[in-house]
Amino acid sequence: xxxxxxxxxxxxxRRRPPxxxxxxxxxxxxxxxxxxxxxxxKHLLANSKIHEAFLRYGEKGIREHGIAVxxxxxxxxxxxxxVRGGPEFVLKVWVRGLRRSLSDALRxxxxxxxxxxxxxxxxxxxxxxxxxxxxxxxxENPARKGLVEKADEWPYAGELVAIERA
Numbered sequence: 001x002x003x004x005x006x007x008x009x010x011x012x013x014r015r016r017p018p019x020x021x022x023x024x025x026x027x028x029x030x031x032x033x034x035x036x037x038x039x040x041x042k043h044l045l046a047n048s049k050i051h052e053a054f055l056r057y058g059e060k061g062i063r064e065h066g067i068a069v070x071x072x073x074x075x076x077x078x079x080x081x082x083v084r085g086g087p088e089f090v091l092k093v094w095v096r097g098l099r100r101s102l103s104d105a106l107r108x109x110x111x112x113x114x115x116x117x118x119x120x121x122x123x124x125x126x127x128x129x130x131x132x133x134x135x136x137x138x139x140e141n142p143a144r145k146g147l148v149e150k151a152d153e154w155p156y157a158g159e160l161v162a163i164e165r166a
Contacts, residue, residue, distance in 0.1 A: 029084055029085070029086065029087070029089075030084065030124045030125070031070075031082060031083075031084045031124070031125040031131065031163060032082065032083050032084065032091055032122050032123065032124055032125070033080070033081075033082055033122065033123045033125055033134060034079075034080070034081050034082070034083060034091070034095065034120060034121065034122045034123075035078060035079065035080050035081075035120065035121040035122075036078065036079055036095060036099070036116065036117070036119075036120035036121070037077055037078040037116070037117040037120075038077045038078065038115060038116060038117060039114040039115060039116055039117050040117075041077040041078075041117075042077060042115075043076035043077050044076070044077070044106055044109070044115065045074050045075065045076055045077065045078070045079060045102070045156075046074055046075060046076040046147075046156050047156075048155075049105050049106075049109075050074060050102055050105055050106070050156075051074055051155070051156045052105075053101055053102050053104070053105035054072070054074060054079075054098070054101075054102065055158075055160070056101070057097070057098050057101040057102075058072075058160045059160065061094070062160065062161060065085070065086070065089075066085065066086045067083065067084070067085040067086070067089060067094060068083065068084045068085070068160070068161040068163060069081055069082070069083050069160040069161060070082035070083065070084070070131070070159055070160070070161055070162070070163035071135050071138075071139070071157075071158070071159045071163075072157060072158060072159070072160075073138055073139060073141055073142065073154070073156065073157040074156035074157065075141055075142065075145070075147075075156075076147075080138045080141070082125075082131065082134075082135070082163060084163060091122055095120055095122075099115070099116050102115075103115045103116070131163065139151045139157060142154035142156075142157070
């Protein structure tokens, strides 16, 4: 299954991500929308090294723990993502591991000082909320910030697992 996980952004039109049903049999598990920021909102994140570390962590989570990262956007100073884990999933522990992995990738460019703002924002998506609508807003961040003309041009966004929100 690990060989089937795409590393390309879904917006490029390349291989489609696997369906969540490949990872989970139980659709009753919560879907989280998560945002976390760098300390002092430093612009450390929007680069290929961080993107690759994010993809590695996400794919390892799928392969080894059944943790599905859906859509995501890596901005210069924060990350938005959707994630769903199994019955034993602890969001705080997972986010801590992701941050540690990204910090390791940053060691060469940011060897000293704190990388992350304390805490993170999380929201459990309720059945009445639309994952697609929330994503439509989030994916436009790079264009709203003037980093690209169109959201589809942003290279640090994608989808590891197609999460169906029913």
